Amino acid sequence: MDLPDWGRGVSRIAVLTGAGISTDSGIPDYRGPNGVWTKDPELLGLFNRQDFLADTGVRRRFWAALPALEGHDAEPNAAHLALARLESTGLSLRILTQNVDGLHQRAGSTPRKVLELHGSMASTTCTRCAARTPTREVLHRGEDDPACARCGGILQPSIVLFGQVLDQDLLGKAAAIAWAAQLFVAIGSSLLVEPAAALCRVAVEAGATLVIINRDPTPYDDLATEVIREPIGVAVPALCAAFAASRPA
Incomplete structure (x- = not known):
């Protein structure tokens, strides 16, 4: 694809990613037609902090369901890899992800440039x-309600459950990135979960x-210059390739 007019001259991009970017890796989303x-x-x-x-x-039900959700065996897909390749061109690219699967980093995105x-x-x-422990170690213990050793x-798991407040320092950094961006791209997110979704308005x-x-x-959608309904595994690589092709040699 050719680079759209709204992408010309852009050097600072912030990307907000949601569960939809990881479904091609075999990790189910939460709210879609086939969502968890x-x-x-x-x-x-099970994701309510107070009840947990x-x-x-x-x-016990949470830990029993976790192996199918945590994505340890999943591999980055074409969209994750495309974003990592685009960053490698020298473009200023920051990823703000609502996902907890680590696939952006495994695809090659610089860890410090990915805010989870x-x-x-x-x-x-x-x-x-x-105290922190790798989740795989906890799962391998085979306990139905594991306790701290x-x-x-x-x-x-080191994730934000419903009823928990997001890390305010991290949210402040994300807002600063959104504020500084020339282009803000929301990928695979329902944009129903605040305050992460509000980063669109900040930008x-x-x-x-x-x-x-x-x-x-x-x-x-009403705030967007363009809404793209193509499959993420097609649209994101195409857009990233167009940006890469527009970079100075």
Whole structure:
């Protein structure tokens, strides 16, 4: 594809990614027609922080469901790889991801240039002493409600559950990146979860162009200069290739 007019002269891009960018890697999304919570609404309750801490049964169901959701064996797909290649051209590219699967980093994106707004499934944190353990180690223990090996506290994957507040320092960095961007691209996100979705408005109010690549309508479509409904695995590589081709030799 040719680079669209809204992409010409752009040197600073911020990308917000949601679950839709990882479905081609075999990681199900949450709210889509075949999403985890759509197919089994009861699973939604397992991601409530208050219930997770208070109810042993909730934690047991959570840990039983986790292996199918944590994406340890998943591989980056064409969209992840395309974004990493675009960064390697020297373009100023920052990724703000709602995903917890680590696939951007595994695709080759510079870790410090990827902000994991909702945490990472790769590690597990003790809710009492804050000790961290690789999640795979916890799963390999085979316990239905694992406890911290150091203090016996409740363990939770290092992700933000419903009822938890996002790291304010991290959110501030994300807002600063959105504010400084010339182009803000939201990929594979329902844009229903705040405050991450509001980064679209932050970028637009600062003068950035907003482009949304998503299968379904979002609450921010009216703010976008362009909404792309093509499959993410097609649209993102094509757009990244167009940007790369426009870079000075």
